[in-house]
Amino acid sequence: MIGPFPYTFDFSGYRSNPLASISTALRRFKPSDVETTEIAGVTAYRWKDTKANRKKMVDRQKFDALIKELDEAEAASKASKD
DSSP states (O other): OOTTOOOOOOOTTOSSOHHHHHHHHHHTSOTTTEEEEEETTEEEEEEOOOHHHHHHHHHHHHHHHHHHHHHHHHHHHHHHHO
């Protein structure tokens, strides 16, 4: 896992500039979630490693595992009906 987000996104379908979308999303983070600083005239973002953020990440991982388990159970159920 790289950083707090183990997810990837396929930008191949974008017709516009995907960096603009990323920049907009970064600017929408709450100050309680990220630290910002200026480096060579460019805003840099860093995820704050706070107890609350770690709990959010663990909760998200548990949620993702539950969804995966439910999807697998649904697929097995469909397969057994066939």
